[in-house]
Amino acid sequence: MCFDPPLLPCFSEASSGPICWNYEMSEVNVYLGHLDSARLPHDALRDWLDSEERTRCAAYGREILRRRFVAAHAALRLVLGRVLGRHPAEIIFRRNAWGRPEMPEGPAFNLSHAGPQALIAVSAQQAIGVDVELRERKMSREVYDAVTSAAEHRDTADAGDRLRLWVRKEAVLKALGLGLSFAPQAVTVGGHATDYKCWKSILIAEAGKLREFSLVDLALPHRLYGALAIHGAPKPGLTLNVQPLVI
16 A cells, blocks of 8 residues: 555644544554653643653653653653543553553554654554654664664665664564564564655564564654554555644
């Protein structure tokens, strides 16, 4: 499935209007927020978090990282609260065996943040994973070699391709939902410069079964790489919307 221009998943710097919170089963909604520009007071955002989130936040040594963690997780609660008609502090997560937060009675969702940027994806139908990275981030050859498959070693060379590959792979691994228990070398997504503007099928052998995921690049502002993955093939008529989020 490819996206015609009106449905191409892109972010418009000019689209600063209010977000439409009407939730459709045929949509995947992605929200991009700036963590250093939160309009709500930091203490108010922190009050929305549960004890597990606050414990994780306290582990960061630098104040800017703690503030960004609070803003990112508060933004996730804000999105889910609007979807479900609840106050953000009333969102209750259940964490799976690998620590992934879930809502059995709610939509599938995923959060990624890099520097001052946060990316949140929500889907009513399919498990989902999303990743964002600043393009200036340096990924060493040693780290790259540790996470790539044999096929990716042959296809990918420069630093930009290495980081793009990792963003794509991280999105797929997050959709898989098994955390660090699943070896990234067992997944081949490709990291060459070609944009994945059409859904790309990714097959993963896991627990003796072949599982399919679908991967697409997100067209974000020029300083960012972004990718999104869903479990299975895209449902007929699926639309992908990327829009700004004000926290």
